[in-house]
Amino acid sequence: MTTQHQGFSAEVARARTIRYTWWLAALAVIVVISTVRLYTGADRITAPGTLRAAIIGACPILLAGLGGLWAERAGIVNIGLEGQMLLGTWGAAFFAYHYGPLAGVLGAALMGLLGGLLHAIATVSFGVDHIISGVAINIVGLGAIGFLAKTTFDDLEGGGPRNLSGYSTPPEFTVPLVADGARSLADRNWFIISDVAGAIAGVTTRLSLLTVLTFVLVGVTAWVLWRTSFGLRLRSCGENPQAAETLGIDVYRYKYVAVLISGAFAGLGGAYLAMVASSSFTVGQTGGRGYIGLAAMIFGNWRPSGVLTGSLMFGYTDGISLLSNSGVLVHALLLLVAIGLAVFAVLKLRAAEKITAAVMAGLSIGAFVWYFSSDSVNTSFTGMTPYVVTLFVLAVFSQRLRMPAADGQQYRRGGAG
C-alpha cells in the first residue's frame, strides 16, 4: 500500500513538473518572438491587427479540427471535413440571407451535419473505407454547393451563380477599456509587454460572437469527451470497440453521433468563413482549411488543447499571409522558424536521435541562410505559408503521437471474443 501511495504522489509531482515546463516553454516562446520582433524591426508580427487576423484565421481551422477530433475519438477518420465545411458555407449564406445571422449559423451546422450523416452511413453502416468516403464527400460537397449556389443565389440581389453577399453576420463587440488600454501599450514597442498587449488587443477588438462560441466549444468538447460518461463511451469506441461491445455499449450509435457532431462542427467552420472571415459567400472558399484542421488535430495529438495550439499556429500563418505587404512579415517569420528548428535539433540530439537532429539542423541552417540573404519573401510564396507550415509541422511532430487505437478501422458488430 505504501509503495502505491508513493507511486501516486510521484505521479502528482511529475504532473506538476510537466505543467511548470509548459509554462516555462510558453514564456520562452514569447521572449523569442519578442526578440525577433525587435531584431527584425517587423513590429507588425505582434501588432493587434495581425493577431486579430490570426484569430480569424485560426477559428475555422479550430472548428474543423475539433470536428475531426470528435469523429476520430470514436474511431472514424473524417477526411470529409473539407466537404462538410463547404456545405456549411452555403448553409450560412442561404439561411442568413433569408432568416438572419442566427439561422445562418444553425443552417451551416445543419448542412455540415448532413455531410456527416452521409459519412456515417457510408463508414459505420456499410463499412466503406473512411478515406474513400471522406474524399467522395469533399468532391460531392463542392459539386453540391456549386449547384445550390447557381439555383438559389443567381436571382438574388447581391448574388451571382457562384457567390452571394449582402446578408447579415453575427454581431461583433469590442471589450471597453481593456481593448484601448492594451492597444496603447502595444503601440509603445516595449519588449514582451507590447507583444502580450498586442495579443490582448487583438482578441478584445471587434470580437465576433462566433469567435467566442468557437473558443467555448473547445472547452465544451474537452468537458464532454473527458468528464462525462457519454464521452467515455464515445472514446472507448475509438480505442477498442470490441471491448465496448462486450460491456453492452451500442458502438454504432456512438459512432453515428460522433460523426454527426463532427460534421456540424465542420459546418460551423464553414459559417465562420462565410460570416466572420469574410461577409460574402463564394463557391470553394474553404481553400483546404478542412485538411489543415485535420492536420491541427494530428499535431494536437487528438486533444482539444493541442488542436487549439495547432489551430492558432496555422491561423497565424494563414492570417498574416492575407495582410498587405506580407512579404516582410513572412520574412521575419523565417527567422523564427530557423530558431525553432535549431532548438528542436538540439532537443533531438540530446534524445540521441542523430539523423533527425541532423535533418533539423540542416533545415535550420537553410532557413537562416534564406533569411540573411534576402529582405523579403516574394508575395507569390506568402500565400503558401499555411500549407508549407502544415507539411512541415506534421513532418517534425508526427513521430511521437498517440492516436486512438482503433482509429480508422472497420468495426463489425458481433466480432467480440
Next chain:
Amino acid sequence: MTTIDVEARGIGKRFPGVVANHDVSLHIRPERVHALIGENGAGKSTLMKILYGVQGADDGEIVVDGRPVTFSSPTDAIAAGIGMVFQHFMLADNLTIAENIVLGAEKRHGIGEAAKREIRTISERFGFGLDPDALVEKLGVADRQRVEILKVLYRGARLIILDEPTAVLVPQEVDALFANLRELVGQGCSVLFISHKLDEVLSIADDITVMRRGTTVGTADPARATKAELAELMVGSELPSPATAESTVTERPVLRLETVTVADETGREVLHDISLTVHAGEVVGIAGVEGNGQSELVEVVMGMMRARSGSIHLGDDDITRLNTRAVRDLGVGFVPEDRHRHGLVLDYPLWENRVLGHQTSAPAVRRGLVSRKGARADAQRIIEQFDVRTPGVDTSARALSGGNQQKFIVGREMSGEPRLLVASHPTRGVDVGAQAAIWDHIREARREGLGVLLVSADLDELIGLSDRLEVILRGRLTARFDPSTVTASDLGEAMTGGGVVAS
C-alpha cells in the same frame, strides 16, 4: 452477496456449414468453481458466448435461479449477474483502469471519485492491489487479468466466466489467480473456468464438465478423476507427453549469438549481452515471464530487429546484419508468437499462405512467378502430413481453428529442410491433440539434425521438449537448467527473479 445458480439445457448453435453446439447441458452450482474442458474447436467458446449473450442460441434454454432467461446482448447477461473475462483481454490500452472498469456501467457510481473509491474497495477486498488511475497500457498480463475480473465484479456479477485464464500466466501468477478465485467463491460468487490444462483444472475445480465435438460428453468429480481419465473423455485417447526419449545433441553449432545487445526505439536496452548457442539436433528452451526480452530475442535472430552490438552466426554465415528474407533463405523456419499478426494472412486461402515466407523458392515459386500448381500440391502435402483438419487448400486460413492454423504454420516452416527452427509459443492456444502432433514433428525434425530455439510460456512444454533451458529475466540470460532434473517451481522462481513475484 446473493448466490447464483445457472443452468444451460440442450443448447444448440449452428453456423453456415458447421454445428458449433448441439445438446449442450451444464449446471453451474452456487459458490462453486466449475471447470469446462475440451479441445480447441470442441465448442467451448461458442457456449460461453451464448451464456454471455454475445451470440444467441438456436435451441435450448438458459435458466438462472430457476427462471428461464433469454439474452440478446451482453447487457442482458450482465443484468442477470453473469460476467465474462475473455481470453483476449477486452481492454482499451489508452484509458485508465478506472475508465475501463466504469465503461458501460457509469450509472452505478458515476465516472468520478465515487467510482474510484468503489474500485479501490473491491480491489482491496480481493487483494488485487490495483490503482484506478494507472493507464492499462502500463500493466502486465496478470494485472490486466485482474482488471478484467474487477470489471466484472464492479457490475455486480455473481457468475464469472473465465476463458483460459491461465494461458498467459507463469506458475506463481496462476497460484495468485487461484487464490483470488477461491476468495471470490468464498464470498458467494460462482466461477466458470474454461481450460485445457488438466492439472490446473483438477487443482481448482469443484465440478468438471467435458465437451467434445460441440456437445457435453460427461462430468467428472475432481476428487476422484485422474488426468488420464479426463484426457480420454476430451480426446478419446491418452494424454500426450512432451518427453523426449534419447538425446540427439551434436557438437555442430547451428545458431551462435555472441554478446548480443539490443535496444528499442527509445534507446532502452531490451536485451543485454546475450550469448547463446544452439547445436544441430538440440532444442534450447527459453523460459521467462512475458515481456522480459523473449520477443526481442526471436526478432533479432530473425532479422526483424537490429543488434546494437555483438554478432549472430547461422552455421558459418554471419547473419547479424541480414534482413528477414535473407535469414529465411539461409534455412531458418519461424513459428511466430502471434499467428494472426505474423504467421498468416487470414483471408488468403491455405495454398497462398503456403507461398508466404517461401516466395523465393520451389515448389511454391518457379522462375520468379508463383506456381499455383506447386503451391497447391505442397499445401496438400502439409495438410496430410500434419493432419490439418480443413476441407481443402482453397479454404481461407480464418476458417480453421487455432490448432489447425498452428499445425499448418509448423508444417510450412518445416518445409524446405531448415537448419534452424525458431519457435515462439508453438502450441499456445492449441488443444492437446494438435499439441501432441506439433511436439512429435519438432522431435522428429530434431532427430534429423534440426536445431530449435524454443520460446514458450508452457513449462511442461519447455521441460519436456528442451535439451537445455535458459532463463531470461529483464533482457539477460540469468540461469541455466537441465530439463531432466528441474522442477516447475525452480523454474518459476528463476523466471521471477528468485522467488519474488514481479509486481
